[in-house]
Amino acid sequence: MDKAYSKNDLMKLAIEEHLKCSEYPRVGALVTKGGKVLSTGYRGEVSGVHAERVALEKLCHAERLGSTIYTTLEPCVKLHHDQSIESCAELIISSGATEVVIGVLDPNGTIYSQGFRKLLENNISVSFFSRKLREAVEEETFEFGDIHRVYSSGKRRVPVVHSGIDIYVQFSESDIRTIPISWKTLQYSHGCVDLSSNSGAVTVAAGTTNLSDITDTAVFRFPSHVARMKKGMIAIVRPSGASFCVLIKLHEIFENDILFQWEVRNCT
Structure with missing residues (x-):
């Protein structure tokens, strides 16, 4: 040496x-x-x-x-x-x-x-x-490579500090269709964090517990540009004109991090 x-x-x-x-x-x-x-x-x-x-x-x-x-x-x-x-x-x-x-x-x-x-x-x-x-x-x-890009479906723990984190959900590694999401304004003491995307792209899937409960993403109403998520909540992200949507479940909220699950689905 x-x-x-x-x-x-x-x-x-x-x-x-x-x-x-x-x-x-x-x-x-x-x-x-x-x-x-x-x-x-x-x-x-x-x-x-x-x-x-x-x-x-x-x-x-x-x-x-x-x-x-x-x-x-x-x-x-x-x-x-x-x-x-x-x-x-x-x-x-x-x-x-x-x-x-x-x-x-x-x-x-x-x-x-x-x-x-x-x-x-x-x-x-x-x-x-x-x-x-x-x-x-x-x-x-890191085990999942770029923390700002995810594919298909899975779970990931990500930091949400200061201005938050932007993530691109790509349909698959071979299909480059992409929907952007953002996690922002983590309020650990209140048990919530904000999920946003393009204007009017986020809809809360009220009443659901599992992603498999959602058989038709179009039945849920009142889309917004942001959803205040608590543990266990599920949202659907579908920007105007997108050919697929992303289902997102918030699993855990930590002081500076969250654990979420996602799944992509083609729109019918």
């Missing part, structure tokens, strides 16, 4: 580490100094240990001082007050590292931008992978 690499090459080496992961989210990390790789790590290399910790724990304190850490995913923050193991952000701060280069921010709404901010608040210099490499990381890090 004596060779000195360019910053771009170090980003690629971190991606090589995260591709070794057999579980999601994939994360790879390097500890470097002067362009030289001191240690590597990936999530799953040591059971239950995050990639940054794997790489850092291969080194003594003197080796960590003044290092630059490359990690494909934003370092985690403490999620519980009684958490016994320090977060990766805290570990990096105490390690003596002076710079962190991040692939992508964690879409988990509880972590999103918090690890980034914590590093900055503790005088750690933070930069990011190049746009092209960020896109590569995004596609390979």
Whole structure:
């Protein structure tokens, strides 16, 4: 590991580490100094240990001082007050590292931008992978790839923070017909979140419990541009002129995230 690499090459080496992961989210990390790789790590290399910790724990304190850490995913923050193991952000701060280069921010709404901010608040210099490499990381890090596009049918947990999240529902991977939806204004304390799409595209399927209860999407009335959804509610999204519709059920609401189910159907 004596060779000195360019910053771009170090980003690629971190991606090589995260591709070794057999579980999601994939994360790879390097500890470097002067362009030289001191240690590597990936999530799953040591059971239950995050990639940054794997790489850092291969080194003594003197080796960590003044290092630059490359990690494909934003370092985690403490999620519980009684958490016994320090977060990766805290570990990096105490390690003596002076710079962190991040692939992508964690879409988990509880972590999103918090690890980034914590590093900055503790005088750690933070930069990011190049746009092209960020896109590569995004596609390979999470089990479902791009969190902004879904296909056919399924379930997904997504963050709804600040201005919300826009998602494109594509009929199938081979059929590019697409309907946009947006989750916004998550009010965890009130147990609701807003679902919207194109103007007049959203209809609440009142009285239904399961997507299979809906045999004819056209029977439900009072379309609107937004539906305030609570756990268990189902809505139908069909923009004017669309040849298919999307059925959406809200399964769970968390403090910064939601879990929803979707299913596409051709319109008759």
